[in-house]
Amino acid sequence: MIAREWRRFVNRCVWSWAGWRDAWTHEPSLVFWTVIVALSSLAALLLPLSATERLVILPLGVLVLAMELINTAVERVVDLISRDHHDLARRAKDAGSAAVALAAIAGGVGWVVILARLVGG
Numbered sequence: 001m002i003a004r005e006w007r008r009f010v011n012r013c014v015w016s017w018a019g020w021r022d023a024w025t026h027e028p029s030l031v032f033w034t035v036i037v038a039l040s041s042l043a044a045l046l047l048p049l050s051a052t053e054r055l056v057i058l059p060l061g062v063l064v065l066a067m068e069l070i071n072t073a074v075e076r077v078v079d080l081i082s083r084d085h086h087d088l089a090r091r092a093k094d095a096g097s098a099a100v101a102l103a104a105i106a107g108g109v110g111w112v113v114i115l116a117r118l119v120g121g
């Protein structure tokens, strides 16, 4: 029982890593967001932020990357079903794109509020 669950857990780790590597190789937008999130995380660690502020910025960065991976999954499933131009395909892909945008906006708003506090003293 424990051995089987452990094997499943290890498999999930292997498949997740494969998924990340594949998306990294084929999705320039994932590379773009990873660079942005790395810079944002570095700034959050270097600037004099409170623990709460870091607890907002750091997970929001991870959320952006998670949304980008889900968006990639949606795009691939849509392309697998058909590469024909279709209104539903457009709406599915646009919804995935909007999910990434919303997470990024949440991170941006977090930074605006924190920077306003830093500049305001």
Ligand SMILES: Nc1ncnc2c1ncn2[C@@H]1O[C@H](COP(=O)(O)OP(=O)(O)OP(=O)(O)O)[C@@H](O)[C@H]1O
Pocket (backbone or CB within 6 Å): 027, 029, 071, 075, 082, 083, 084, 085, 086, 087, 089, 090, 091, 093, 094, 097
């Ligand atoms: N089969 C389709 N039918 C209709 N519109 C489509 C179709 N495929 C893509 N689109 C439109 O083109 C946009 C970009 O789709 P594409 O698959 O090229 O994503 P992408 O450029 O890889 O996006 P991202 O940068 O978010 O990864 C979609 O959001 C959608 O509006």
